[in-house]
Amino acid sequence: MRLFVxxxxxxxxxxxxxxxxxxxxxxRFGLEVHLLPLGxxxxxxxxxxDGLGCVTHDVQPEHLAAIPELPGSPVIGFCNSDFLTHAHxxxxxxxxLIWVNCMTWLFDAEKKIYTEHDLFDAFVFxxxxxxxxxxxxxxxxxxxxxxxxxxxxxxxLDELPFAPRSHQSGEVFVVGRMARPDLDKWSSNTWxxxxxxxxxxxxxxxxxxxxxxxQKLGPTPPFADCLRPMAxxxxxxxxxxxxxxxxxxxxxxxxxxxxxxxxxxxxPVVAQNEWGWREMIVHGESGFLAINDFELAHFAxxxxxxxxxxxxxxxxxxxxxxxxxxxxxxxxxEWVRLFNSLNDDTHHSSGSYHRQMIEELANG
Numbered sequence: 269m270r271l272f273v274x275x276x277x278x279x280x281x282x283x284x285x286x287x288x289x290x291x292x293x294x295x296r297f298g299l300e301v302h303l304l305p306l307g308x309x310x311x312x313x314x315x316x317x318d319g320l321g322c323v324t325h326d327v328q329p330e331h332l333a334a335i336p337e338l339p340g341s342p343v344i345g346f347c348n349s350d351f352l353t354h355a356h357x358x359x360x361x362x363x364x365l366i367w368v369n370c371m372t373w374l375f376d377a378e379k380k381i382y383t384e385h386d387l388f389d390a391f392v393f394x395x396x397x398x399x400x401x402x403x404x405x406x407x408x409x410x411x412x413x414x415x416x417x418x419x420x421x422x423x424x425l426d427e428l429p430f431a432p433r434s435h436q437s438g439e440v441f442v443v444g445r446m447a448r449p450d451l452d453k454w455s456s457n458t459w460x461x462x463x464x465x466x467x468x469x470x471x472x473x474x475x476x477x478x479x480x481x482x483q484k485l486g487p488t489p490p491f492a493d494c495l496r497p498m499a500x501x502x503x504x505x506x507x508x509x510x511x512x513x514x515x516x517x518x519x520x521x522x523x524x525x526x527x528x529x530x531x532x533x534x535x536p537v538v539a540q541n542e543w544g545w546r547e548m549i550v551h552g553e554s555g556f557l558a559i560n561d562f563e564l565a566h567f568a569x570x571x572x573x574x575x576x577x578x579x580x581x582x583x584x585x586x587x588x589x590x591x592x593x594x595x596x597x598x599x600x601x602e603w604v605r606l607f608n609s610l611n612d613d614t615h616h617s618s619g620s621y622h623r624q625m626i627e628e629l630a631n632g
């Protein structure tokens with residue numbers, strides 16, 4: 269089976285990272301993947317996707333029709349603006365369109381497409397929370413649930429070695445937050461909450477803080493260090509932590525990759541009892557979900573004082589990733605279900621072509 273992807277993996281941003289991990293699953297199970305960066309991809313990522321066996325087409329949007337494999341093939345975009353901008357070009361080539369929105373709202377460009385043309389053929393939601401937010405918005409444009417698919421964001425555990433940092437009583441306890449420098453990702457209550465952690469020998473390390481975030485957070489307390497976006501690799505950053513405590517300032521997390529990365533590396537997560545966190549964390553078993561600022565500080569302190577509990581959380585979280593949240597077979601099966609849906613002539617104009625693709629997929 270053949271699939272075209274608009275965009276390219278990248279180092280920063282949930283969608284770009286998720287795309288890379290998804291490519292690895294697709295290629296593992298034999299999917300033929302073609303990438304359309306619609307720009308000039310960096311040599312690092314070109315080398316990596318080439319290594320997976322993906323095909324990159326260096327073409328401009330106006331020359332898409334010159335790609336012989338593209339007409340009739342499914343096209344997917346991971347929260348990618350080029351996908352929305354050029355959707356009409358792919359429609360003209362009879363390509364079924366698959367949209368992966370990482371947010372909890374519809375982009376203006378989406379609404380314009382749905383108003384002037386039609387809905388996309390399939391929609392991917394990474395969490396039930398996101399689905400509950402987007403489906404009512406999509407329904408105003410004629411969306412029906414059979415077009416939607418819950419597929420957890422792919423995550424390759426080999427990307428982040430499991431290496432939890434030990435902690436002994438009285439030693440410095442390091443807690444932190446990593447996020448892109450988006451104001452809604454960072455809470456103005458961050459320092460008061462971190463300061464309220466009742467453990468004297470604590471340290472905080474934040475990754476992803478630019479000047480705007482500095483202004484929102486206020487003066488950095490003596491126990492904290494703030495690192496600029498991508499100042500160090502994620503693996504190096506997480507190796508310094510005993511606890512990840514993300515606190516949002518307006519953004520509602522759909523399927524937070526920072527949580528998956530922390531759980532993979534062996535860092536327990538204390539998060540807000542909201543949004544996609546509720547589906548990622550089992551409270552008291554694979555992490556903690558706090559209902560208010562006081563509980564955020566309390567659970568962080570609990571981990572600082574109880575190493576046995578902290579190690580138990582770490583073990584259960586990693587097991588949950590392996591068996592459920594990041595299980596490649598489970599994620600792939602959901603993609604197969606979506607690809608099968610493209611065979612439905614009632615929603616898609618290229619039914620015979622897609623029947624052939626699904627038969628190829630079923631035959632391995």
